[in-house]
Amino acid sequence: MMDFDELLDPEAWPYMKDPDDPLGHVWSSKFLEVFIEEAESTKGLNPRKTREPLATAKQMVPTVREILLRLDPELAKFRVGGWTGWDAAIDAAHEGIGRMRAKYEVEARMGPSLPTAGPEQWHPTVLGASRGLLNDGHFNQAVSDAAEQVVQTVRSRTGRTDLSSGTDVWRQAFSSQPAKPDSPRLRWPGNPADSNVRSMNEGLLHLAQGLQLTVRNAAAHPVTQLSRQGALERLAALSLLANLVERCDLVVADFAQGEVSQ
Structure with missing residues (x-):
């Protein structure tokens, strides 16, 4: 799994420039996966062990919101803080990944959807x-x-x-x-x-x-x-x-x- 800094570095991995993924769904999915991993790590009982993943997860939240806004503004309305807040953020990220994967699976079997002027x-x-x-x-x-x-x-x-x-x-x-x-x-x-x-x-x-x-x-x-x-x-x-x-x-x-x- 790539870390946060690598995800933000366009030279670190080829998916950032993938011509077959102009909308960045591959990168977005990877980013959400890393966020989920970091957010899950904040649930430990030892504050010293959870401090670093908590800081990383908080830094990733703005980008996570921007990704989810593109998919569905409702997904980006999660609140963070406490166990319940991080659970809501994790659930939203999982749904975002699911939606992007569903899009690729449907297009692979049924062809691309009609172009839109978004x-x-x-x-x-x-x-x-x-x-x-x-x-x-x-x-x-x-x-x-x-x-x-x-x-x-x-x-x-x-x-x-x-x-x-x-x-x-x-x-x-x-x-x-x-x-x-x-x-x-x-x-x-x-x-x-x-x-x-x-x-x-x-x-x-x-x-x-x-x-x-x-x-x-x-x-x-x-x-x-x-x-x-x-x-x-x-x-x-x-x-x-x-x-x-x-x-x-x-x-x-x-x-x-x-x-x-x-």
């Missing part, structure tokens, strides 16, 4: 604003903060800090009216006369305003609390919007040429 593929703006809140179970705030951050990037990009309403920010950014000296626009790249480009610009206006009203406002002023699944769906939609907006050109007014992309 949080790790979200736009950085959305992921950065929501990750911590999502992991802590604050689903409404995770969605609300992510939506606010997406709006803020557009507000900063267009210089429209005078607009407090997110809906107004989107309405002005994707307005079909020509850019003005104090009102730059966002435009989908391409020939403005092209029907596909016109469709994208109109669609982005409706998509952005629609998400502001149905996702951000509903999360910020909730009648009911979102479930984890509900939050993930809304955050994925915000990620799509953020990626599309990032591809748009910033168009400013130019007295000699009309509109100019920057």
Whole structure:
């Protein structure tokens, strides 16, 4: 069995770089196994013999929580301290190992599951604003903060800090009216006369305003609390919007040429 320091050293063993295990399930399973061994060693009656494994187990707890959060946030809610606490942590680690092994066994016999666009593929703006809140179970705030951050990037990009309403920010950014000296626009790249480009610009206006009203406002002023699944769906939609907006050109007014992309 490898020790704690070896598990954290990517040069110490090849599993950290295994191309057949891009999600790190092999390493995660090994880490949980070492944690279980250390946590079990804390149950001895001799304080001198349990002091070192107790210290090691405590140091491993943050990483164990992060691993279990990826599998199921409920597994990461264990508390440590005393015999009961370590038993709960050990049980959670065992279940985490079981889930990862089950995934490999099922895929080996039935083939890989359909690809998913999980949080790790979200736009950085959305992921950065929501990750911590999502992991802590604050689903409404995770969605609300992510939506606010997406709006803020557009507000900063267009210089429209005078607009407090997110809906107004989107309405002005994707307005079909020509850019003005104090009102730059966002435009989908391409020939403005092209029907596909016109469709994208109109669609982005409706998509952005629609998400502001149905996702951000509903999360910020909730009648009911979102479930984890509900939050993930809304955050994925915000990620799509953020990626599309990032591809748009910033168009400013130019007295000699009309509109100019920057």
